[in-house]
Amino acid sequence: MLDDLSDITDPRLIPARPDLADIRLRGRVSAERYVPGEARRVVVPSAPLRRAPRFDAGLDTEAVMGDAVTLYEAEEGFAWVRLGPDGYVGYLPEAALGPADPAPTxxxxxxxxxxxxxxxxxxxxxxxxxxxxxxxxxxxxxxxxxxxxxxxxxxxxxxxLSATEPDFAGTAERLIGTPYLWGGRTSLGLDCSGLVQLSLAAAGIAAPRDADQQERGLGEALPPRLDDLRRGDLVFWRGHVGLMLDATRLIHANGFHMAVAVEPLGLAVARILEKSYGPVTSIRRLTA
Missing domain, CATH: 2.30.30.40 (SH3 Domains)
Incomplete structure (x- = not known):
């Protein structure tokens, strides 16, 4: 579980509101009261994490069965929580939570x-x-x-739980055709960073949730060239990420296909440059 609160620069990961904050943030953020939070676990197949306690609020990400969470407040059917797998903060349906034990096996x-x-x-x-x-x-x-x-x-x-699938690009290939869903993190619907996070998790690699966080936190930066790539390399744009299947083919969840799709990297780079996220910002390689 992501317990580190040393960095309080990313509001997506900081359990703090004007009226309530994690007790570990006392002295660093201002709040009316501070609480330690309570350990809970997701007990439904999946649950939407929203940015506000309303059913029409935007979907930031999803929690799935077995995810550990820290619960700070439950009110009017919503639970304000921090997700264990990646530290994301938001509002889950209160009914999605149960006791922290027993732990998954x-x-x-x-x-x-x-x-x-x-x-x-x-x-x-x-x-x-x-x-x-x-x-x-x-x-x-x-x-x-x-x-x-x-x-x-x-x-x-x-x-x-100890078993892993080291070929995370292979896991991504299994998800070809999965519909695109902004904030999606399940095999019913994925966004670009959700595909990467889910595929890496199967390999036992913890990854941040969003593309910009992944670009900062995963792997090592490669020279900015597209002619020396290999399976598993991550290609980033401003707000988008894809995964290389080999030297030339990219797999990514994207709004153009509205699905997880494979296409030549050169074709994707040209289209994205013209129509959406602009140029490639970095390429990163995960090493053992």
Whole structure:
């Protein structure tokens, strides 16, 4: 969980309002009162994190099953929280939160998998989980895992938390065709940085949420040239990011295709320069 509050320059990551702030910020930010926050966990398949406590407020990102959160205040159906995976601050539906324990033991490796009331595929599905969701498993019943909630999921769609998928570009390829969704972080809908964050998470690599944060915080900067790239390199524009599949092909969630799509890097660079984000701002490479 992202507990570091040493940097208070990015308002997306700072749990502080004029009336309320994290107690660790006392003396550094002004607020009417300070609270330590309470540990909670997301207990629904996914939940929208909004920038204001209104259902029509913009979607900043999404939390998924098993995400740890720090809860600072719950009021009128909304919970003001800080997300564990990337430190994002905002408002979740209060009903999406449950106790912090039990801690997850497994994660979902399928793009999506169904929740069943028992270990039988013929039972009516009670919901679904997305790639990257984390679950607390208490037992195995044949081909199914029993969760602490009493529900069951197909065992081969999950893996122990310690297992990773090092080829994060391969994970991104599995998501080709996923619809574009501003703020999306699940296999039902992704934005550009959500695709990168989700793919890296499967490889056991924690990543910031937004493209500008990823550009500052991931990997090492490469020389500003497009003719010496390799699989896994990240290409950044001002407000956009894509992932190289090889020396010439880019995969990215984008509003032009309204989906996760693969295209020649040169074609993407020319179109983006003309129509949207301008020139490439940097290229970064993740190293072991």
């Amino acid at each position: 497994h994660r979902v490796t399928a793009l999506r998998t169904f929740l069943y009331p028992g270990p039988d595929l013929k039972l009516p599905a009670a919901g679904y989980l997305t790639l990257g969701a984390r679950i607390a498993v208490t037992a195995q019943a044949g081909q199914y895992l029993r969760l602490a909630t009493g529900e069951h999921v197909f065992a081969d769609h999950c893996a122990d």
